Amino acid sequence: MKDIKRLFLEIKFEILKIIMLNAVLRGSIFFLILYLPAAFFGIMDMWKYSVYILVVLAGMYSVILAIRQYRQIRYKLLEEREPELQDILTTAHDTMDEENVMVRAMWRELAMKVRKIRPVMFFEPGQIVKWVFVIFVLSVLTAMSPTLTYQLAKHNVTTDSFKLDINLPDFFDGPGINNGDIAAVDIFQDDSIFGDRSPIILGDDELTFEIDQDFSGIDFSSEDDLLNENFDENDDLTQIFIPKGTGFDAKKAAANSKQQKIWIKNYFEAIDK
Amino acid sequence: MTETSPLRNLDKLKHTFDKLFDEIGKVIVGQKSVVEHVLVAILCEGNALLESYPGLGKTLLVSTISKILDLKFSRVQCTPDLMPSDITGTYVIEEEDGKKKFKFQKGPVFTNILLADEINRATPKTQSALLEAMQEKQVTMGTNTFKLEKPFFVLATQNPIDQEGTYPLPEAQTDRFLLKILLTYPEKDQELEIVNRYTGILRDPNIKVLLGKQSLVLLQNLTRQMPISNENKTYAVEIINRTRKNKDLVEFGASPRASLGLILAAKARALIDGRKCVTKEDIEEMALPILRHRIILSFKAEREGKSADDVIKELIK
Numbered sequence: 001m002k003d004i005k006r007l008f009l010e011i012k013f014e015i016l017k018i019i020m021l022n023a024v025l026r027g028s029i030f031f032l033i034l035y036l037p038a039a040f041f042g043i044m045d046m047w048k049y050s051v052y053i054l055v056v057l058a059g060m061y062s063v064i065l066a067i068r069q070y071r072q073i074r075y076k077l078l079e080e081r082e083p084e085l086q087d088i089l090t091t092a093h094d095t096m097d098e099e100n101v102m103v104r105a106m107w108r109e110l111a112m113k114v115r116k117i118r119p120v121m122f123f124e125p126g127q128i129v130k131w132v133f134v135i136f137v138l139s140v141l142t143a144m145s146p147t148l149t150y151q152l153a154k155h156n157v158t159t160d161s162f163k164l165d166i167n168l169p170d171f172f173d174g175p176g177i178n179n180g181d182i183a184a185v186d187i188f189q190d191d192s193i194f195g196d197r198s199p200i201i202l203g204d205d206e207l208t209f210e211i212d213q214d215f216s217g218i219d220f221s222s223e224d225d226l227l228n229e230n231f232d233e234n235d236d237l238t239q240i241f242i243p244k245g246t247g248f249d250a251k252k253a254a255a256n257s258k259q260q261k262i263w264i265k266n267y268f269e270a271i272d273k
Numbered sequence: 274m275t276e277t278s279p280l281r282n283l284d285k286l287k288h289t290f291d292k293l294f295d296e297i298g299k300v301i302v303g304q305k306s307v308v309e310h311v312l313v314a315i316l317c318e319g320n321a322l323l324e325s326y327p328g329l330g331k332t333l334l335v336s337t338i339s340k341i342l343d344l345k346f347s348r349v350q351c352t353p354d355l356m357p358s359d360i361t362g363t364y365v366i367e368e369e370d371g372k373k374k375f376k377f378q379k380g381p382v383f384t385n386i387l388l389a390d391e392i393n394r395a396t397p398k399t400q401s402a403l404l405e406a407m408q409e410k411q412v413t414m415g416t417n418t419f420k421l422e423k424p425f426f427v428l429a430t431q432n433p434i435d436q437e438g439t440y441p442l443p444e445a446q447t448d449r450f451l452l453k454i455l456l457t458y459p460e461k462d463q464e465l466e467i468v469n470r471y472t473g474i475l476r477d478p479n480i481k482v483l484l485g486k487q488s489l490v491l492l493q494n495l496t497r498q499m500p501i502s503n504e505n506k507t508y509a510v511e512i513i514n515r516t517r518k519n520k521d522l523v524e525f526g527a528s529p530r531a532s533l534g535l536i537l538a539a540k541a542r543a544l545i546d547g548r549k550c551v552t553k554e555d556i557e558e559m560a561l562p563i564l565r566h567r568i569i570l571s572f573k574a575e576r577e578g579k580s581a582d583d584v585i586k587e588l589i590k
Contacts, residue, residue, distance in 0.1 A: 091502040091550035102498035105283040106549035 011114065019069045025131040027062030031055065032138035039145045085113055283495075287547020292483055293341060299478040300337045301330055302470065303463040309545060310454045310562050311338060311428070315489070316496045316541035319451025319534065320407045320427040322392075322442075322566060329456045331430045335388045342489055343482045344385035344424070351395035353438065357402030360389075361412045362419075377414060382406050385424055385486070392429035393439040400446060403427060407449045424489050444525075444569075451534050452559075453566035492544070499540035501551040509535045509556045515588045516564060522574045522584045527567040535563045561585055 034054050037043075043050060088110050095103050290312070297308050311334065314321035323331050332348065339346035349360055362380030366373050381387060382403070392400060406412055410421045429450070431442070447453070459467065484492070510532050517526030539555035546555075565581040574584055
C-alpha cells in the first residue's frame with residue numbers, strides 16, 4: 001500500500017506541474033484581456049503603475065486557479081480518467097488485509113496502471129494549443145493597440161476630395177527619425193500622393209491629413225495671423241511642404257503662400273494636440 | 274525463484290485462456306459465450322446444465338474440453354430405465370484366493386468430466402443419484418463413501434422440446450447446477466463453416482493438451498482467490514435479493530447458493546478475461562446463467578410472455 005501511495009504522490013506532483021502550466025497560460029490570457037480595454041480607453045496612461053496592478057491581478061488569478069485545481073485532484077478524478085482503475089482501486093482498498101497470490105497480482109497490476117497514468121492524461125494538448133493561440137492573438141492586438149486607441153491628430157483641411165490617411169504604427173518609423181523629431185515627406189514631389197498613403201510621422205505619433213486638391217474649401221479669413229507671418233529660407237519648417245531642389249525664391253514664395261501657411265498652422269496645431 | 278515470477282505468470286493467464294479458446298475453436302464453430310460459461314463452471318468446481326436443441330454439438334464441446342484439459346471424460350445417456358448404479362457403480366462378487374467377496378465396481382461417475390446426456394429422461398431416482406456426486410464430490414454405496422477424483426464436473430444436457438416421457442428436474446436439483454447455459458442455433462455463416470468443416474475430408478483437428486489436472490486445480494484455487502470489492506459483493510447479493518422481493522415478476526426467488534454462485538462465477542469470468550479483480554460487468558454477465566434456472570416466474574410474467582432472461586435483465590436494471 002505504501003508503494004501505491006508513493007506512486008499517487010508522484011502522480012500528484014506531475015499533475016501539479018500541469019496545473020502550474022495551465023495557471024500561467026490562463027493568467028497570461030487574463031492579463032492581456034485586462035490590458036487591452038485598459039489600453040483602449042487610455043486607462044494605462046492614467047496611473048504610472050497601472051501595468052503592475054494588472055500583473056498583480058493576473059498573478060492572483062493564476063494562484064487562485066492553481067489552488068482550486070489542485071484541490072480538485074482526487075483519486076476519483078483518476079478513476080474518471082482511467083475507468084479501468086475504478087474497480088481495481090476500490091477492490092484494492094477493500095482487500096487490503098487479504099494476503100494471497102491474486103491479491104498480490106492485483107496490487108502489482110494496480111502499481112503498473114498507476115505508473116501508466118502519466119500527467120499526459122491530464123495534459124490536454126488541444127486546450128494548451130488553444131490557449132497559446134489566444135495568447136498570440138491577444139499579444140498581436142496588444143502590439144497594435146496604439147493604432148487602435150488614439151491618433152495624434154485628425155486634421156481636416158477640407159471636407160471632401162482626396163484623403164491622405166497615415167495609420168502606420170510607430171514601429172514602422174523610418175530610419176533616422178527620433179522621438180520628438182519632425183519627419184518630413186515631400187508630398188509635392190510624390191505623384192501618387194493623392195489617394196495613396198504616405199508616411200508622415202511625427203516621432204512616435206501619427207498625423208492624418210485630408211488634402212483638398214484645389215483648396216476651394218479653405219476659409220482663409222480665419223488665418224490672418226499666420227498669413228501675416230513671413231518665413232525665410234533658414235526656417236526648416238518650410239522644408240516640410242516644399243519640394244527638394246526648389247530654388248530659394250521659389251521656396252520663399254511657396255512658404256509664404258496662403259495654403260502653405262495654413263498647412264503649417266495646422267501642423268503645429270496637430271503637434272499641440 | 275523470486276516472488277514476482279508467479280505473479281508474472283499470472284499475467285500470462287489471459288494468453289493461456291485465449292489459446293484455450295483457439296483450440297476449442299478448431300472443433301466448435303462460434304458459441305464463444307457457451308465455451309466461456311462451461312469454463313467458468315469448471316473453474317468454479319461447479320456443474321452446468323446445458324439446454325439446447327439436438328445437434329448443436331454439446332457432446333463434442335465437452336469431449337473437446339476434456340481433451341484440451343487432459344481430463345477423463347465419461348458420457349451417460351439418460352433413459353427412463355437407467356438405474357442409479359449405472360451411474361455410481363455397484364458391488365460385484367469377486368473371487369480372490371478362493372474367497373468370494375464384494376468389490377466395488379466404479380461407475381462412469383468416477384471421472385473428471387461427466388456428461389449426463391438428456392438428464393430429464395432419467396427417472397428422479399437416477400437423477401438424485403447424481404446429487405451427492407455433484408454437491409459433495411463423493412459417492413456413497415451402502416456404508417462406504419468413495420471420494421471422487423478432483424477435478425470433478427457434471428455437465429448435464431436437456432432438450433427443451435419433446436417433453437413427453439421426461440422427468441423435469443426438481444427445483445432442489447436444478448439449484449445444484451451452478452449455471453444453466455443456453456445453446457442457440459449458429460449464425461448462417463457459422464453454419465456454413467460447420468458444413469465446410471465436416472462434410473469434406475475429415476481431418477484430425479490436432480487438438481493440443483494445454484492444461485493438466487494440476488494446472489486446472491491451481492486455476493480453481495486462483496478463482497477463489499480473485500479479489501472482489503465490497504461494493505460488487507453487495508451488488509451481487511442485491512441482485513439475488515431482488516429476485517425474492519419482486520413478486521410481480523418472480524414467484525420464487527433464488528437461494529443464497531445463487532449469491533455464492535454469482536460471485537464465484539464472476540470471479541472465474543474475471544480470471545478468464547485476465548483481469549485481477551471482479552467488475553460489475555462480470556456480475557451482470559453471469560447473472561443470467563446463474564439465475565435463469567433458479568427463479569420461478571410469476572403468473573403475470575408468464576402471461577406477458579416474458580422469459581427468465583427477460584425478467585433477470587429487468588431485475589438488473
